[in-house]
Amino acid sequence: MPESTPFSTLSHLECPKCGAQLDAAVVQGTCSCGSPLLARYDLAAARGMAVAGREATLWRYHEVLPVASPSAVISLGEGMTPLLPLPVHGKRLGVPDLWMKDEGLIPTGSFKARGAAVGVSRAAELGVRGIAMPTNGNAGAAWALYAARAGIRSLIAMPVDAPVITRAECVAAGAELYLVDGLISHAGALIREALKQRPDYQDVSTLKEPYRIEGKKTMGYEIVEQLGMRAPDVILYPTGGGVGLIGIHKALDEMREMGWLNPETRLVAVQAEGCRPIVDAWQAGATESVAPAAPTTVAFGINVPKPLGDFLILRALAETSGTAVAVTDEELLAAQQELARDEGTFVCPEGAACFAALVRLRESGWLNGGERVVVLNTGTGVKYPDTVRVSVPTVPADGALPGPR
Amino acid sequence: MPESTPFSTLSHLECPKCGAQLDAAVVQGTCSCGSPLLARYDLAAARGMAVAGREATLWRYHEVLPVASPSAVISLGEGMTPLLPLPVHGKRLGVPDLWMKDEGLIPTGSFKARGAAVGVSRAAELGVRGIAMPTNGNAGAAWALYAARAGIRSLIAMPVDAPVITRAECVAAGAELYLVDGLISHAGALIREALKQRPDYQDVSTLKEPYRIEGKKTMGYEIVEQLGMRAPDVILYPTGGGVGLIGIHKALDEMREMGWLNPETRLVAVQAEGCRPIVDAWQAGATESVAPAAPTTVAFGINVPKPLGDFLILRALAETSGTAVAVTDEELLAAQQELARDEGTFVCPEGAACFAALVRLRESGWLNGGERVVVLNTGTGVKYPDTVRVSVPTVPADGALPGPR
Numbered sequence: 001m002p003e004s005t006p007f008s009t010l011s012h013l014e015c016p017k018c019g020a021q022l023d024a025a026v027v028q029g030t031c032s033c034g035s036p037l038l039a040r041y042d043l044a045a046a047r048g049m050a051v052a053g054r055e056a057t058l059w060r061y062h063e064v065l066p067v068a069s070p071s072a073v074i075s076l077g078e079g080m081t082p083l084l085p086l087p088v089h090g091k092r093l094g095v096p097d098l099w100m101k102d103e104g105l106i107p108t109g110s111f112k113a114r115g116a117a118v119g120v121s122r123a124a125e126l127g128v129r130g131i132a133m134p135t136n137g138n139a140g141a142a143w144a145l146y147a148a149r150a151g152i153r154s155l156i157a158m159p160v161d162a163p164v165i166t167r168a169e170c171v172a173a174g175a176e177l178y179l180v181d182g183l184i185s186h187a188g189a190l191i192r193e194a195l196k197q198r199p200d201y202q203d204v205s206t207l208k209e210p211y212r213i214e215g216k217k218t219m220g221y222e223i224v225e226q227l228g229m230r231a232p233d234v235i236l237y238p239t240g241g242g243v244g245l246i247g248i249h250k251a252l253d254e255m256r257e258m259g260w261l262n263p264e265t266r267l268v269a270v271q272a273e274g275c276r277p278i279v280d281a282w283q284a285g286a287t288e289s290v291a292p293a294a295p296t297t298v299a300f301g302i303n304v305p306k307p308l309g310d311f312l313i314l315r316a317l318a319e320t321s322g323t324a325v326a327v328t329d330e331e332l333l334a335a336q337q338e339l340a341r342d343e344g345t346f347v348c349p350e351g352a353a354c355f356a357a358l359v360r361l362r363e364s365g366w367l368n369g370g371e372r373v374v375v376l377n378t379g380t381g382v383k384y385p386d387t388v389r390v391s392v393p394t395v396p397a398d399g400a401l402p403g404p405r
Numbered sequence: 406m407p408e409s410t411p412f413s414t415l416s417h418l419e420c421p422k423c424g425a426q427l428d429a430a431v432v433q434g435t436c437s438c439g440s441p442l443l444a445r446y447d448l449a450a451a452r453g454m455a456v457a458g459r460e461a462t463l464w465r466y467h468e469v470l471p472v473a474s475p476s477a478v479i480s481l482g483e484g485m486t487p488l489l490p491l492p493v494h495g496k497r498l499g500v501p502d503l504w505m506k507d508e509g510l511i512p513t514g515s516f517k518a519r520g521a522a523v524g525v526s527r528a529a530e531l532g533v534r535g536i537a538m539p540t541n542g543n544a545g546a547a548w549a550l551y552a553a554r555a556g557i558r559s560l561i562a563m564p565v566d567a568p569v570i571t572r573a574e575c576v577a578a579g580a581e582l583y584l585v586d587g588l589i590s591h592a593g594a595l596i597r598e599a600l601k602q603r604p605d606y607q608d609v610s611t612l613k614e615p616y617r618i619e620g621k622k623t624m625g626y627e628i629v630e631q632l633g634m635r636a637p638d639v640i641l642y643p644t645g646g647g648v649g650l651i652g653i654h655k656a657l658d659e660m661r662e663m664g665w666l667n668p669e670t671r672l673v674a675v676q677a678e679g680c681r682p683i684v685d686a687w688q689a690g691a692t693e694s695v696a697p698a699a700p701t702t703v704a705f706g707i708n709v710p711k712p713l714g715d716f717l718i719l720r721a722l723a724e725t726s727g728t729a730v731a732v733t734d735e736e737l738l739a740a741q742q743e744l745a746r747d748e749g750t751f752v753c754p755e756g757a758a759c760f761a762a763l764v765r766l767r768e769s770g771w772l773n774g775g776e777r778v779v780v781l782n783t784g785t786g787v788k789y790p791d792t793v794r795v796s797v798p799t800v801p802a803d804g805a806l807p808g809p810r
Contacts (some may be wrong), residue, residue, distance in 0.1 A: 056461040056485060076750055077487025077510060080461060084482060088556075105482060105510050107750065109787050149749030151493075157806065160799055168793035172745035172786065176810065177795075182802025194806040340577035344554030345481055345512065381577065382514050383787055388573035390582075394565055397587025401562065401599040405581065 005049075009042040010066045013210050016312060024066065027126045029208055036207035036309055038250065039066050039214050047258035051225065056080035058114055058218035064254060065118055065218075066211050072125035074150045076107035078117045079218055083226040083374070089342040089355070090373075094362045097372040099232070101223055102345065104380030108142045108169060110301075110348075111219065111244060111378045116142035118215030123202055124150040130201035131155070132194065134187030136240065136301050137162030138379060140177075141169035143204060148173040155194065155201060157187040162300060165383050183295065185305055206241040207308045216244045220251025223374055224261065231255075231263035233371035236357055238350035238378055239269035239278055239324075240304035242313040249316035267322040269313055270357040272297030272329060277305060278313055282324035287311050298329045298387060299349040301378065323366060327356040333387055335359075340381075349387050351377030410454070414447040415471045418615050421717060429471065432531045434613055441612035441714055443655065444471050444619050452663035456630065461485035463519055463623035469659060470523055470623075471616050477530035479555045481512035483522045484623055488631040488779070494747040494760070495778075499767045502777040504637070506628055507750065509785030513547045513574060515706075515753075516624065516649060516783045521547035523620030528607055529555040535606035536560070537599065539592030541645065541706050542567030543784060545582075546574035548609060553578040560599065560606060562592040567705060570788050588700065590710055611646040612713045621649040625656025628779055629666065636660075636668030638776035641762055643755035643783055644674035644683055644729075645707035647718040654721035672727040674718055675762040677702030677734060682710060683718055687729035692716050703734045703792060704754040706783065728771060736761035738792060745786075754792050756782030 013022040017035035022028055024039065031037055046063040054060035058079025067073055082102045090098030103111035120143060123131060130153035131143055140156040147154040154175040158166065159182060170177040180187040188205055195203055202209060224231050231252060237245040245267055252263045269278050275295035281288065291305035307313065317324060327335075329349075336352035339345060347355075354375040361367045381387065395401060418427040422440035427433055429444065436442055451468040459465035463484025472478055487507045495503030508516035525548060528536060535558035536548055545561040552559040559580040563571065564587060575582040585592040593610055600608055607614060629636050636657060642650040650672060657668045674683050680700035686693060696710035712718065722729060732740075734754075741757035744750060752760075759780040766772040786792065800806060 053458075057487075074749075077489060077507060082462075082482025102482060102512075104514075105512065107507075107510065109509075109514065109785060145745065145749040145751060147749070148746055155806075157800070165787050165790045167795045167797065168790055169745075169751050169787065171795050171797065172742050172751050172793050173749060174746040177797045178806055179797060179799040180802060180804075181799055186802035190800060190804065190806050194808075197808050337577050340550065340574075341553055341579040344479075344550040344552070344578060346550060346574050346577050380514060380787075382570050382574065382785075385570045385573055385790075388577050390572045390576050392572065392576065392582045392584060394584040394586055395562070395595060397585060397591035399585075399595065401560075401583055401595050403599075403602050 005045050005063060007062055007070055008066055008068050009046040009063050010068070011040050011042050013037040014040050027128060027202060028210060029203060036312065037210040039210050043254060043258050058117065058215065061218055061221050066122045066214050067118065067125055069125065072121055074121040074124065074146055075117060076113070076149065078106050078113045080222055081105045083223060084345065086343050089339055092342060093358050094369045095358055095367060095371065095373050099374045100345070101219060101374055101376050103376065103378050104347065108138065108145060109380040109383050110138035110142060112139040112142035114215035114218055115212035115243060116146040116215070119204060119209060119212040120146040120150050122211045123204065124152055128152060128202045130198065131204045132191050132198065132201045133204045134158070134184050134191050136184050136303060137166035138301060141166040144170045144173035144175035157190050159183055159187060163383050183305065206243060213243050213247045213250065217247030217251040219244060219376065220248035224255060229261060231261055231265045232374040234266045234268060234367065234373045235376065236268045236270055236354040236373065237376045238299065238302050238353050239271055239313060240302035241307045242269065242309050244376065245269060245316055246309055246312045249320065265320060267316050267320045268357065269317060269324040270354045271324065271326045272299050272302055272332065272353060273326045274329065275303045275305060276326040278310065279324040279326045281310065281314055282317060287314055299332055299353050301350045302353065325357040325360050327353050327360065331356040336381065336387060346381035347377040348379040348381050348384055351375065351379065410450050410468060412467055412475055413471055413473050414451040414468050415473070416445050416447050418442040419445050432533060432607060433615060434608060441717065442615040444615050448659060448662050463522065463620065466623055466626050471527045471619050472523065472530055474530065477526055479526040479529065479551055480522060481518070481554065483511050483518045485627060486510045488628060489750065491748050494744055497747060498763050499774045500763060500772060500776065500778050504779045505750070506624060506779055506781050508781065508783050509752065513543065513550060514785040514788050515543035515547060517544040517547040519620035519623055520617035520648060521551040521620070524609060524614060524617045525551040525555050527616045528609070529557055533557060533607045535603065536609045537596050537603065537606045538609045539563070539589050539596050541589050541708060542571035543706060546571040549575045549578035549580035562595050564588055564592060568788050588710065611648060618648050618652045618655065622652030622656040624649060624781065625653035629660060634666060636666055636670045637779045639671045639673060639772065639778045640781065641673045641675055641759040641778065642781045643704065643707050643758050644676055644718060645709035646712045647674065647683070647714050649781065650674060650721055651714055651717045654725065670725060672721050672725045673762065674722060674729040675759045676729065676731045677704050677707055677737065677758060678731045679734065680708045680710060681731040683715065684729040684731045686715065686719055687722060692719055704737055704758050706755045707758065730762040730765050732758050732761035732765065741786065741792060751786035752782040753784040753786050753789055756780065756784065
């Protein structure tokens with residue numbers, strides 16, 4: 001690539017709903033029409049980027065990331081997580097060419113670190129001095145920790161039912177943390193109200209700033225690079241706010257536009273039966289979702305009743321000939337343990353939902369078993385101690401273990 | 406390197422106490438003299454290994470690892486964890502050239518994965534059908550999960566006080582798990598007794614098989630590679646069983662013997678005041694340690710009263726002009742939060758102990774502040790939810806957050 005190619009080829013922001021174009025050199029939220037904004041790049045300049053020899057983090061794709069200066073990068077070593085072959089489990093499920101992108105191996109143990117790394121880096125680069133957000137736990141922990149590394153403040157509100165460990169992460173990071181006796185949507189309303197008194201904070205709620213999605217899209221770039229510059233046939237993604245799915249769709253589009261490949265990847269949104277607004281909208285042929293009355297699932301990260309980017313999720317499914325599937329909590333918890341026994345990897349319940357969904361898709365014939373399938377595991381199972389029922393004997397210090405079973 | 410160089414250059418096993426040489430092609434435990442065994446390689450053949458373009462896992466050093474066949478490698482993507490600069494915290498502590506090797510970004514969230522990956526791979530390659538071990542939690546979780554991936558059985562015994570999440574990992578992996586109302590030493594005695602009835606299991610207790618240390622030593626190779634083939638001046642290591650410290654010492658020796666560099670790295674063993682057998686032995690000028698009467702520390706992974714490899718740990722400190730330091734639980738917990746606020750990384754209490762030790766070493770003048778110092782953070786903080794005291798307000802769903810502080 002020519003030496004003149006800048007560190008970032010970011011050109012402007014674009015509204016995917018009304019088409020408006022906005023200045024990317026200043027802090028932006030959503031479009032005046034209410035839609036999330038998407039970052040656009042000079043892809044003709046970026047297309048020659050030679051990533052092969054670069055460091056194993058998401059910053060290897062810096063030309064298609066929004067941070068203008070290398071010195072503004074706030075990094076904890078995030079990205080280039082393993083793409084694991086799952087031959088035993090794949091054979092069991094009738095999908096022998098099965099792979100898992102393991103986002104358990106990332107700072108904070110959750111793929112939320114990608115959005116936080118890029119979002120915080122760009123916010124701080126543009127002069128933001130504090131970030132505020134509602135969260136189902138992991139995003140708040142990640143943004144609070146990256147904010148600490150950037151030396152900016154954070155205000156976080158999460159449901160009392162969010163994973164307990166994420167409270168400790170926020171507190172350790174020095175965040176201003178509040179628990180909310182309700183859902184993430186209630187926490188969002190509280191944050192919006194609080195921001196009226198805090199003009200120096202940016203609202204970094206899901207898709208209310210344009211750069212979290214840029215961090216998440218790197219999962220798409222990495223999967224393609226790790227498969228030898230080939231896109232998989234299918235990607236399954238546990239869908240709450242859907243930022244990762246929208247991001248992967250965007251990455252595939254960018255790679256197509258840069259002439260790297262012509263992906264025909266079908267994207268699948270996986271949800272829990274207890275909170276399935278995208279699945280319902282997809283099945284109804286709608287372009288937006290409707291919040292369920294009383295959403296609930298053990299896979300707390302996908303307990304999002306009304307994602308702001310619902311129309312972008314549904315568009316991604318439609319444009320890629322994908323689909324949407326819901327599974328029960330019982331199914332996803334069983335899948336979590338079956339996968340651990342088959343392959344030695346302990347995934348989060350959201351990731352486990354995708355393996356349960358694979359069974360459904362294989363049974364319905366939507367998958368014929370010949371596809372190369374990648375499941376996104378969005379985090380480590382160790383953040384969810386209550387998903388595994390432990391019932392084992394306690395032995396006295398001077399006792400004895402039972403004989404062989 | 407010549408095409409004839411084998412995947413592994415393993416030649417034999419050697420006793421570091423009596424000098425005996427043993428066959429590495431069959432399953433081995435300890436030496437008949439009771440000492441752990443060390444793997445030896447044909448380093449003249451391995452010295453030309455060109456690792457730069459290889460995959461970002463510990464297997465990039467396969468010539469100096471014991472697994473003979475690439476097909477025998479059991480991997481979950483472990484290794485090449487980030488080496489993070491800590492400029493803010495380093496400046497605060499008066500050690501501006503401070504780095505952290507972050508073993509939170511590894512399968513199971515603990516550096517125990519390295520020993521398990523290499524140990525299980527080699528055990529399965531040699532025909533072992535089951536592994537058995539006592540553990541303070543993380544090692545058992547790692548070995549159980551890698552055993553599952555290898556398709557072999559696992560028998561694990563851990564103190565009831567071990568991190569609760571590690572129980573879930575063992576159970577998810579399908580391990581046969583027992584809790585012990587005592588210390589890891591009691592769990593070890595129970596395992597030894599149980600193994601008499603299970604001749605088809607290998608005892609993989611710390612240093613009772615030769616290959617865990619080979620997995621751990623890769624931390625030394627990685628640190629040097631990540632610093633541009635230069636060894637740091639000082640490495641601080643939280644010391645329980647001490648396998649990682651022994652392994653890093655071995656790696657530095659191997660790199661010296663291969664002519665890669667001439668490291669003058671001083672190694673520091675960090676312990677908790679509540680369990681400081683190595684520190685006591687070091688200060689007394691002894692070559693072996695004595696178990697304390699009632700060992701206790703919140704940094705549970707280093708609550709090891711009498712490490713089998715104590716003489717190797719003390720030898721590593723002496724040979725490298727290193728030292729041993731103990732810190733209180735209060736100091737290490739404070740260090741954990743201070744680091745998170747300064748740098749955005751939430752480390753385990755064992756890793757935090759090293760940052761507390763840095764303060765001591767700087768105050769005593771053992772460090773003058775001009776050194777390049779690497780701290781080993783052995784795992785993610787998220788496995789230890791109780792180390793951070795969380796006291797935050799809960800707000801009703803229709804309530805309001807307080808104004809700016």
